[in-house]
Amino acid sequence: MRSVWAIALISLRNAIRSRVVVLLLAILVLGVIGIPLTVKSDGTLAGYVQILVRYTLGFTMGVLMLATVWAGCAAVASEIQRRQIHLLITKPVSAAQLWLGKWLGLVILNTVVLAVCALVTYGLLRWNTRAEILTPADRQLLAAEIIVARARLAPQPFAAEQRAQQRYAALQTRNELPTNMAPAAIFKALLNAVQIEANTIQPGGRLTWRFDLPPGVSATPTFQLRCKVASALLGPMSMTGRWVVGRERGGAACEVVADHPAHGQFSVSVPGRALAGEGAVRVEYHNINETPVTLLFDVESGLRLLVPVGGWVPNYLRALLISVCLLALIAALGITAGSLFSMPVAAFATFQTLVIFNTAGMVHSLATREASFAAALPGVVQPPGWLDEAMSWFYRGLELLIMPMQNDDPLAMVATGEWISWGDVSWTFAKQVVLASGVLMLLAVAALRRRELALPTD
Secondary structure (H helix, E strand, O other), rough: OOOHHHHHHHHHHHHOOHHHHHHHHHHHHHHHHHHHHHHOOOOOOOHHHHHHHHHHHHHHHHHHHHHHHHHHHHEEEEEOOOOOOOOHHOOOOOOHHHHHHHHHHHHHHHHHHHHHHHHHHHHHHHOOOHHHOOOHHHHHHHHHHOOOOOEEOOOOOHHHHHHHHHHHHHHHHHHOOOOOHHHHHHHHHHHHHHHHHHHOOOOOOEEEEOOOOOOOOOOEEEEEEEEEEEEOOOOOOOEEEEEEEEEEOOOEEEEEEEEEOOOOEEEEEEHHHOOEEEEEEEEEEOOOOOEEEEEEEOOOOOOOEEEEEEOOHHHHHHHHHHHHHHHHHHHHHHHHHHHHHHHHHHHHHHHHHHHHHHHHHHHHHHOOOOOOOOOOOOOOOOOOOOHHHHHHHHHHHHHHHHHHOOOOHHHHHHHHHHHOOOOHHHHHHHHHHHHHHHHHHHHHHHHHHHOOOOOOOO
């Protein structure tokens, strides 16, 4: 282990001496100071916090990722090119110790720099939201909705698949199933129709959701309902809805009448006394708008319950730990690329890999498509062929490879007050640091053992 720490210190010194890394760190300092001063928010307190936390630390992460890619690729590739690695290889230092020392040095550097930037950002946040410059209403808003860690709860699922199966069986009994569609496609269409019907509310109607509260929900003056809706009217307009929220057993339900946009996402504040009692939380929405209009709540994220479950500072620290895990994975990717290729090729391969990682959503959609190359003729639906199956398996494999990078943005979550659990941190550490970085280390070790480093042409 002493050899690993010695190599880590050498890696730290080399990274600090690198002109590219120093230039990126200088840009980072200017960005951390300049972004809060130059970028204007929407004028709200929540907007200011999001600008300060999400944009400033997001800029920090972007710069650190660039610096990590360059320093990681140069950690091994430059030493091989300059034949400096021969001094280590001839010593009793294994390839695994070499890789681990380089990686550990970059992780320490990234952690220290990110911690300093996060501390400066937190200091600016506290200074600009101190009690002397905020009104009592703003202080209450800051404590209840912004500087807080809230769990984002999804409602209890309803029996959508069971209803779709019943409709499928009824169509099959009446011999009314479409003959130009595969059974799986028919069931998927029925399932989508059932889900849309369950989230649609007619004029004068109502919808009901039930939420299970997790343990550790703290007492709060207010909590929020976050909604995403669309209306049958295309023009912009304001809607009026009545919310009735309360526990199933005990307590008293609270009624909130609020205006909201007809399209898009919005939040509704509910008094905290509505959480008193036992059982699930029952939420009802009554469509009482004066203009008769049908509303559709988004099937995937139509309604979420946001309840406080912890403090903002521990949540902030957990978001930073997840960010460190991402930087550790990028460092592992850069060092492994530098062990396989020359410096320019390693940097190009690493950047291209990061581009593929950032297209995880598109890869997922391609992996779940049933047909990609079937001829699209009017009135003709062709079943998937062998080429469609092959491409589907290809994208499924690609999705499995980029799975370690598929995470919700922790900085965006902490900026909007969403709770990050220790389970999220542990899972991210396991898949990005232990699993993905471990596989990359084994790949680099195998390459270094087979590579003829002492050839005069190297």
